[in-house]
Amino acid sequence: MLQHVGRVAIGALRRTNGRDVVLRRYQPCRRRRFCTRPWIFGTYRPATSIAINEVKDKLLQANPTLLQICTATLTGEVQWLGEDKGAKVQEKLASVMIEYWESGKAAVSPDCSPIFNQLVAQCDQAMPQDGFEKASSELTQLQLDYILDEMRGFPEPIHMNGDDLQPADNLESFHVCICGSGVHGISVALRCQRAGIPYTILERDTGVGGTWHQNNYPGVRCDTPSITYSFSSDPNPDWERYFADGHEVKTYLKNMCDKHGITEHCKTETVVESATWDEATSMWHIKYNSKDGVSKIMESNVYVAAVGQLTNPFIPSIPGQEIFDGDSCHTARFTKAIDFSGKNVVVVGTGASAMGICPEIQKVANHLTIFQGTPQWYVSIPNHQKYMTEEEQWCMRYVPFYERWYRFQTLRHIVDTYTDVLTSGSDSNRTLQAELTEFIKKQVNYNAGLVEKMVPKHPPICTRMLVDNHWCAMMLQDNVTLINGRVAGIKANQVIGPNGEVAPADIIIYATGFQSTSFCTASMKVIGKGGVALEDDWGVEPTAYLGMTRPNFPNFFMTYGPNTNVSSGGSIIWCAETAGRYIGQCIAAMVRNDLKEMSVKPRVFEEYNEMITKELKWTAWDDQSCRSWYKQGNTGKVTNNLPMSLEEFSARTRIVTLADFNTKAR
Numbered sequence: 198m199l200q201h202v203g204r205v206a207i208g209a210l211r212r213t214n215g216r217d218v219v220l221r222r223y224q225p226c227r228r229r230r231f232c233t234r235p236w237i238f239g240t241y242r243p244a245t246s247i248a249i250n251e252v253k254d255k256l257l258q259a260n261p262t263l264l265q266i267c268t269a270t271l272t273g274e275v276q277w278l279g280e281d282k283g284a285k286v287q288e289k290l291a292s293v294m295i296e297y298w299e300s301g302k303a304a305v306s307p308d309c310s311p312i313f314n315q316l317v318a319q320c321d322q323a324m325p326q327d328g329f330e331k332a333s334s335e336l337t338q339l340q341l342d343y344i345l346d347e348m349r350g351f352p353e354p355i356h357m358n359g360d361d362l363q364p365a366d367n368l369e370s371f372h373v374c375i376c377g378s379g380v381h382g383i384s385v386a387l388r389c390q391r392a393g394i395p396y397t398i399l400e401r402d403t404g405v406g407g408t409w410h411q412n413n414y415p416g417v418r419c420d421t422p423s424i425t426y427s428f429s430s431d432p433n434p435d436w437e438r439y440f441a442d443g444h445e446v447k448t449y450l451k452n453m454c455d456k457h458g459i460t461e462h463c464k465t466e467t468v469v470e471s472a473t474w475d476e477a478t479s480m481w482h483i484k485y486n487s488k489d490g491v492s493k494i495m496e497s498n499v500y501v502a503a504v505g506q507l508t509n510p511f512i513p514s515i516p517g518q519e520i521f522d523g524d525s526c527h528t529a530r531f532t533k534a535i536d537f538s539g540k541n542v543v544v545v546g547t548g549a550s551a552m553g554i555c556p557e558i559q560k561v562a563n564h565l566t567i568f569q570g571t572p573q574w575y576v577s578i579p580n581h582q583k584y585m586t587e588e589e590q591w592c593m594r595y596v597p598f599y600e601r602w603y604r605f606q607t608l609r610h611i612v613d614t615y616t617d618v619l620t621s622g623s624d625s626n627r628t629l630q631a632e633l634t635e636f637i638k639k640q641v642n643y644n645a646g647l648v649e650k651m652v653p654k655h656p657p658i659c660t661r662m663l664v665d666n667h668w669c670a671m672m673l674q675d676n677v678t679l680i681n682g683r684v685a686g687i688k689a690n691q692v693i694g695p696n697g698e699v700a701p702a703d704i705i706i707y708a709t710g711f712q713s714t715s716f717c718t719a720s721m722k723v724i725g726k727g728g729v730a731l732e733d734d735w736g737v738e739p740t741a742y743l744g745m746t747r748p749n750f751p752n753f754f755m756t757y758g759p760n761t762n763v764s765s766g767g768s769i770i771w772c773a774e775t776a777g778r779y780i781g782q783c784i785a786a787m788v789r790n791d792l793k794e795m796s797v798k799p800r801v802f803e804e805y806n807e808m809i810t811k812e813l814k815w816t817a818w819d820d821q822s823c824r825s826w827y828k829q830g831n832t833g834k835v836t837n838n839l840p841m842s843l844e845e846f847s848a849r850t851r852i853v854t855l856a857d858f859n860t861k862a863r
Contacts, residue, residue: 252291343844350430374497379407381756382503388781414531416553417443434593439580471722502717517687546708566700640669655823725750794861812840
C-alpha cells in the first residue's frame with residue numbers, strides 16, 4: 198500500500214510542478230506559485246493585562262505536546278520539543294507570551310522558522326485522546342503543501358487573489374447565483390465577497406447553515422473533530438466540545454456569515470425550481486419561488502448549485518405507511534413536538550443519524566426497536582464525549598499558533614493513514630477490521646446474538662465509519678431490541694420485520710439517509726446547452742470534472758458533486774474550501790478576462806473521469822458485499838467518494854488551469 202500511496206503522490210506532484218516528492222526537506226518561506234501569507238491564529242492578546250502566574254494556570258490543562266511546539270515556535274529553540282517537565286515548559290511559554298504582549302512584537306510564521314522541520318516532526322507524536330497512534334510514514338512535500346494551505350487559511354495564488362478586479366467596469370454587470378447556504382455555498386460566497394463580485398444566495402430554509410440548520414433532532418452532533426470542522430480562515434476558539442453539537446456548528450456558521458457580510462446577500466425561504474442556460478445571451482435563468490409564493494426569474498452569468506449530497510431525505514416506500522396512527526418523521530425533518538417519554542419507538546436505519554438519536558430515545562422511551570439494514574463499523578475516540586475546559590479554550594484563543602498546531606497535528610495523522618486504510622485488502626484494512634471486531638464484541642460483553650447481528654461481514658470503510666456514541670452499550674439495555682433486516686410492513690401501531698417480527702410502535706423515526714446519488718438534481722432541474730437536462734446528461738452514474746462541472750453546462754458549477762466526498766478522517770469543510778477556492782478562481786477569471794462563457798473541454802472531462810473510474814477499483818468502497826449511500830445498491834459504481842489522497846486532490850484544485858476550458862469573450 199505504501200507503494201500505491203507513493204505512486205499517487207508522486208504522480209500528482211509531477212503533474213503539477215515537475216518535481217519529485219521531498220521528504221521533510223521543506224525550504225522555509227520559499228517562493229511558491231501560491232500565496233505564502235502568515236499562518237492564521239486567534240486574538241493573540243487578552244483585552245486586559247494578565248500576570249505570569251495567571252498565564253501558567255491557564256496552561257496547566259493544555260496539551261503537553263502542543264505546549265512544547267508553541268514554546269519552540271516562539272523561542273526558535275529546538276530543545277523545548279524534548280522537554281518532559283511540563284512545569285518548565287509552562288513557565289517558559291508564559292514568560293515568552295508576556296514578553297510578546299508587552300513589546301508588541303509580531304510572532305514569526307512557523308514555516309519561516311529555521312527549526313520548522315523539527316516542529317513538523319514533533320507532530321508525529323501520538324494523539325491518544327483523539328484516536329491517533331504515532332505517525333508511521335514520512336510526510337511528503339505534497340502532504341505538507343496540503344496542510345500548509347489550511348494553516349494559511351486557503352490562500353489564493355498570488356496572481357489570482359482578486360485584488361485586480363476592482364474597480365473593473367465589468368464587475369457591475371456580472372452576477373453569480375448560488376443555490377444553498379450550507380458550508381459549500383458559504384465557501385463560494387466568501388470568495389465572491391472577498392473579490393467584490395456581486396452574488397446572491399437562494400436558500401430554501403429559514404436561515405443559513407444547510408444541514409446544520411435542517412437537523413435539530415435530539416443528539417445531533419458532528420462526528421468530525423471540531424478542530425478541523427471550521428473554515429481554516431475562521432478558526433473557532435469557542436468550541437464547547439471536541440466534537441461539536443449541532444447547535445454549536447449552526448451558531449458558528451451563522452456568526453461567520455454575519456461577520457463577512459454574507460447573510461445580507463442571502464434570500465431565505467426561496468425554493469429554486471430550475472436553472473436553464475440561455476444560449477443566445479450566455480446567461481443562466483434561475484426560476485424560483487420566493488417566500489411570498491411568487492414565482493420569479495433571476496438572470497445570472499454563473500450558476501452554482503451548492504445543495505450538498507445530504508440535503509434531500511430518503512424515506513423508503515413501505516407497505517402500510519399510510520395507515521400508521523402515530524407520529525413519524527425523518528431525522529432531517531424532525532418535529533420538535535414529538536415526545537419519546539414512555540413511548541414505544543421504532544427507528545429505521547443505523548447510520549450516523551441513528552447513532553445520534555437512538556441513545557437519546559433509549560433514555561426516556563418505554564421501548565426502542567431498531568431496524569438495521571446494514572451493520573456498521575464503529576470506532577472509539579476518547580474525546581468524542583468530552584467538553585473542552587475553559588483553559589483549553591483560552592489556549593485556543595490566546596496562545597500563538599496553539600489552534601494551528603492542533604489542526605496541523607490532526608491533519609498530519611489523517612494523511613498518515615487515510616489512503617492505506619482505504620485500500621481494499623490492505624494489511625491496514627485487515628488489521629482495522631480485526632481491532633474493530635474485538636471492540637464490538639467486548640462492548641456487548643461477547644453476547645453471541647448481538648455479535649452475530651452487529652459485526653459486519655464487509656470490510657471497514659466500505660460504509661461510512663461511525664464514532665461509537667454509547668451505541669454498543671445501549672444494545673445491552675432491557676428496553677432496546679435490534680432487528681437485523683429491513684422493515685417489511687407497517688400497521689396502525691406496529692412495525693413488521695423481515696421474518697415476521699412485530700415491534701409495537703407509537704412513533705417511527707426514519708434515519709434512512711438522503712437521495713445522495715442524485716446530487717443537485719434531487720432539488721432542481723438544471724438544463725444546459727441544447728436543452729439537455731443534467732440528470733439525462735450524466736445518466737445513472739453521475740460524473741463531473743473535479744466533481745464540479747460538465748462540458749454541456751457553461752458557467753455552471755456544483756459543489757459536493759460526484760466523487761468529491763471524503764471518508765474516515767477528511768472534513769467536509771475542507772471539501773467546501775477546496776471547491777470554493779477553485780470555483781472562485783474560475784469566476785474571477787471570467788471577470789478578469791471579460792469572458793461570457795467558460796466550459797470544461799470534453800477531452801479533459803473524459804480523461805479525468807476515466808481516471809476516477811479506474812482508481813475506485815482499489816478502494817474498500819467498491820466492495821460488492823456491502824450497501825452504502827456512496828453508490829446504488831451493492832454492485833453500482835461508487836459515485837460519491839473521492840478515490841485519491843487528500844493531498845493529491847488539493848494539488849489538482851489549488852490553481853485553475855484555464856487551458857482546461859473552452860472560453861468565449863464577450
